[in-house]
Amino acid sequence: MNRVYNFAPGPAMLPQEVLETAAGEMLDYGGTGMSVMEMSHRSKGYQAIFDQAVSLIRELMQVPDNYTVLMLQGGATGQFAAVPLNLLKKSADYVDSGNFAHGAMKQAEAYGTVRCVASSKEDNYTHIPVIDPEKLDRNADYLHITTNNTIFGTRYTSLPDSGSVPLVADMSSNILSQPMDVNRFGVIYAGAQKNIGPAGLTVVIVRRDLLGSPSPLCPKVLNWTLMDEKGSMLNTPPTYAVYLTGLCMQWLKKQGGVAGIYEVNQAKAKLLYDTLDASSFYRPTAVREDRSLMNVTFTTPNPDLDAQFVKEAAAAGLTNLKGHRLVGGLRASIYNAMPLEGVRALCDFLKKFETENK
Secondary structure, three states, X not given: OOOOEEOOOOXXXXXXXXXXXXXXXXXXXXOOOOOHHHOOOOOHHHHHHHHHHHHHHHXXXXXXXOEEEEEEOOHHHHHHHHHHHHHOOOEEEEEEOOHHHHHHHHHHOOOOEEEEEEEOHHHOOOOOOOOOHHHOOOOOOOEEEEOEEOOOOXXXXXXXXXXXXXXXXXXXXXXXXXXXXXXXXXXXXXXXXXXXXXXXXXXXXXXXXXXXXOOOOOOHHHOHHHHHHXXXXXXXXXXXXXXXXXXXHHHHHHOOHHHHHHHHHHHHHHHHHHHHHOOOOOXXXXXXXXXXXOEEEEEOOOHHHHHHHHHHHHHOOEEOOEOOOOOOOEEEXXXXXXXXXXXXXXXXXHHHHHHHHO
């Protein structure tokens, strides 16, 4: 077996221990004589798998009892519509800090009055925009942010003060990577394929007082109130993705939980940014104060060298380092499952490539 260090932005690498466990249980889970893929989501055996995954997420994120944890399909993009369909009555405020933040805002405009209260679009999203408190509507139904911008490599280092207005956050690319006080949010949602588990699952955490009044237009599969009543099983959930998520949460708990992995994530990011900052060959694209711990974006002196870097890195077992088309250059996604050794290997390659191509 020749495993590579996979720096993909998502679907991303999973812990090897999780993959090995899943492989060992592929044909016969727990003596049932069948794979989890084949189990009825209505069976007692699968319900136990589902409940354990939810319980571990609640434990690791310290989710208070007055919040529900939903395990849904449709990805974070599906929740771009679900948020306004469940919450928007009069108007909502959005911060436009990146491609997905912009997409969420544009989707919400289809369902009601939406205001952009801050944007860094004109600067190609190289920083988190500063919110003028005077521009916030203190009577808005919610304030929406994207806590980490996968494409542009930026993150919120402090949360905006939304007062009594519920703060809604797309946390797809940094959920479970650092401690977050769930009490600060009305809603948290995240696609699983970066820090939670495999693609196909979306975790939605909703404060219960925000349930109960979805739009009449809201489809059943996006209706948080109905999904909560049905235990996320109004329709068939992404059963195998939930199972793998439970294994990933067990692995994360062994790492010392969110606090433990945060220390590792800080060490990984510092090592990589220090290597880039010490070089005159590479240029990080995000402003220093807003740099992401999960997605590190940078360039070489020209696009031809960027392409050569990607090719030679892949040959060295360092894959998926090409930057997004909206930014160009290079991007290393170093989510929870990326070991420190992988970042060290990348830093060694960065130095070697610079020496050979100056």
